[in-house]
Amino acid sequence: MTIQEIQEEIVDEFDMFDDWMQRYEYMIELGKSLPLIKEKYKTDTNIIKGCQSKVWVHAEMKNDKVAFTADSDAIITKGIIAILIRVFSGQHPTDIIEANTDFIDKIGLKEHLSPTRANGLVSMIKQLKLYAIAYQTQLN
Amino acid sequence: MLDVQNIREDFPILKRQVNGKPLVYFDNAATSQTPQTVIDAIVDYYSNYNANIHRGVHTLSQEATDAYEIARKKVQEHFSAKHSHEIILTSGTTHSINIVATGFTNLLSKGDEIIVSALEHHSNIVPWQMLCERTGAILKVIPMNEEGELLMDVYDQLLSNKTKLVFTNHISNALGTINPIEEIIKKAHNAGAAVLIDGAQACPHVKPDVQALDVDFYVASAHKLCGPTGVGLLYGKEEWLNKLPPYQGGGEMIDEVTFEKTTYAGLPHKFEAGTPNICGGIAFGVALDYMNSIGFDAIAAYENELLEYGTQKLLEIEGLKIYGTSKNKTSVISFNIDHIHPYDIGSIIDKLGIAVRTGHHCAQPIMDFYKIPGTIRASFSFYNTKEEIDSLVEAVKKAKMMLA
Numbered sequence: 054m055t056i057q058e059i060q061e062e063i064v065d066e067f068d069m070f071d072d073w074m075q076r077y078e079y080m081i082e083l084g085k086s087l088p089l090i091k092e093k094y095k096t097d098t099n100i101i102k103g104c105q106s107k108v109w110v111h112a113e114m115k116n117d118k119v120a121f122t123a124d125s126d127a128i129i130t131k132g133i134i135a136i137l138i139r140v141f142s143g144q145h146p147t148d149i150i151e152a153n154t155d156f157i158d159k160i161g162l163k164e165h166l167s168p169t170r171a172n173g174l175v176s177m178i179k180q181l182k183l184y185a186i187a188y189q190t191q192l193n
Numbered sequence: 194m195l196d197v198q199n200i201r202e203d204f205p206i207l208k209r210q211v212n213g214k215p216l217v218y219f220d221n222a223a224t225s226q227t228p229q230t231v232i233d234a235i236v237d238y239y240s241n242y243n244a245n246i247h248r249g250v251h252t253l254s255q256e257a258t259d260a261y262e263i264a265r266k267k268v269q270e271h272f273s274a275k276h277s278h279e280i281i282l283t284s285g286t287t288h289s290i291n292i293v294a295t296g297f298t299n300l301l302s303k304g305d306e307i308i309v310s311a312l313e314h315h316s317n318i319v320p321w322q323m324l325c326e327r328t329g330a331i332l333k334v335i336p337m338n339e340e341g342e343l344l345m346d347v348y349d350q351l352l353s354n355k356t357k358l359v360f361t362n363h364i365s366n367a368l369g370t371i372n373p374i375e376e377i378i379k380k381a382h383n384a385g386a387a388v389l390i391d392g393a394q395a396c397p398h399v400k401p402d403v404q405a406l407d408v409d410f411y412v413a414s415a416h417k418l419c420g421p422t423g424v425g426l427l428y429g430k431e432e433w434l435n436k437l438p439p440y441q442g443g444g445e446m447i448d449e450v451t452f453e454k455t456t457y458a459g460l461p462h463k464f465e466a467g468t469p470n471i472c473g474g475i476a477f478g479v480a481l482d483y484m485n486s487i488g489f490d491a492i493a494a495y496e497n498e499l500l501e502y503g504t505q506k507l508l509e510i511e512g513l514k515i516y517g518t519s520k521n522k523t524s525v526i527s528f529n530i531d532h533i534h535p536y537d538i539g540s541i542i543d544k545l546g547i548a549v550r551t552g553h554h555c556a557q558p559i560m561d562f563y564k565i566p567g568t569i570r571a572s573f574s575f576y577n578t579k580e581e582i583d584s585l586v587e588a589v590k591k592a593k594m595m596l597a
């Protein structure tokens with residue numbers, strides 16, 4: 054599936070919920086089911102700065118696609134990461150770089166995009182795109 | 194007795210809804226809310242006599258200057274300073290601390306020592322580290338115990354004739370501990386050191402008497418005292434303020450300027466370069482009037498009641514641990530539940546209309562001491578109610594259930 058298609062799928066899933074509580078409960082579930090990053094990648098250099106909670110991201114190239122794994126010490130943050138990984142992991146670097154992230158607004162998580170929230174969603178997206186840029190340079 | 198229902202009427206923001214729920218504002222240690230009388234003073238200033246001060250001969254300028262200087266007088270009276278020129282109006286606590294820290298650059302030599310407490314906010318650590326880098330002075334830290342109290346016997350050992358400056362907050366922002374500043378000041382003076390006390394967290398709860406304390410410098414911010422942001426004070430004993438060089442160059446702080454030499458203005462203008470926050474200063478004075486009309490004894494008694502009630506109710510939640518358990522503390526409760534991240538709880542209870550602070554509260558060394566990423570901090574003010582504490586407890590229970 055393309056990034057766009059996955060985003061639409063996620064928006065459809067979140068549309069089923071009536072209120073914020075259900076959305077949060079779903080995110081908590083997603084957070085719990087997030088495949089964890091390997092312990093050896095939970096290093097200080099993989100920490101994304103500017104988050105109230107700790108977030109680690111690891112990226113590697115597999116067949117010209119970027120594979121992301123990540124973890125956080127806060128469960129809601131982990132849920133957000135799970136969503137981002139579903140969108141971006143296994144995609145071509147160019148597609149990741151060009152993707153827009155409007156869907157976060159559409160699924161009612163806009164408040165997590167606010168920089169004052171300091172949960173690092175913005176820095177997280179930036180970091181995923183930076184990895185993609187680095188890998189794209191390698192491909193060229 | 195304090196009539197909290199009547200008091201709440203003074204604060205328009207308390208009628209607000211957040212996420213469809215009535216606002217419960219428990220982030221008072223970050224900033225306090227603003228009563229109508231202070232809002233009116235701000236509107237009145239810009240509507241009727243907005244002008245630059247200490248310069249113009251015209252009527253508006255005179256009115257604004259008078260109002261600003263009346264505000265300084267009010268601050269002087271509130272803090273029981275000997276002279277009004279010992280009150281420097283600044284942009285806030287951080288600015289005030291930096292005036293002193295920068296001013297000490299030429300007063301310290303290599304090997305001199307500065308003592309700070311382990312309970313400090315980042316803004317209270319960094320200026321001293323910078324001062325040490327500039328001068329070669331050494332920073333020493335008074336450690337704390339599990340309850341969040343300073344170890345005074347270690348303080349005794351740290352003090353020596355090398356100690357030039359002692360710095361601590363009056364009340365800790367992260368834990369609410371009230372520090373024994375009388376003792377800290379007296380002992381520092383015996384060792385020949387000057388003392389700067391950060392009263393940012395104390396001033397909403399107590400009315401410090403700087404002369405009785407015999408403190409050399411005392412700093413605070415208006416916005417934690419029902420005043421506006423961007424204004425605060427530096428109190429300094431006259432002899433100390435005369436000793437320190439100006440912090441910034443600019444208008445107002447000069448006496449005479451030629452290209453060869455500038456002579457500086459006297460106190461307090463020496464430290465007030467540029468056009469100050471005139472409106473903020475005036476509104477600060479009005480905020481102090483407001484707080485004093487309620488009375489600090491009544492405020493302290495009521496907030497203590499809220500603290501006891503909140504502590505008891507929160508501790509009924511299984512797995513909840515409170516950080517900062519000194520008998521001497523203000524109405525601040527810093528807590529965590531089991532291993533749930535404070536950010537998760539904060540995010541959910543925000544959805545329920547409850548404003549608390551989560552995170553390390555800019556006091557990372559304290560969090561490192563407890564080996565936690567941060568806490569949830571609920572801080573109560575005199576306009577909060579027990580019913581609001583009940584809402585907090587219910588919200589925390591709900592968050593705990595969702596996150597378990």
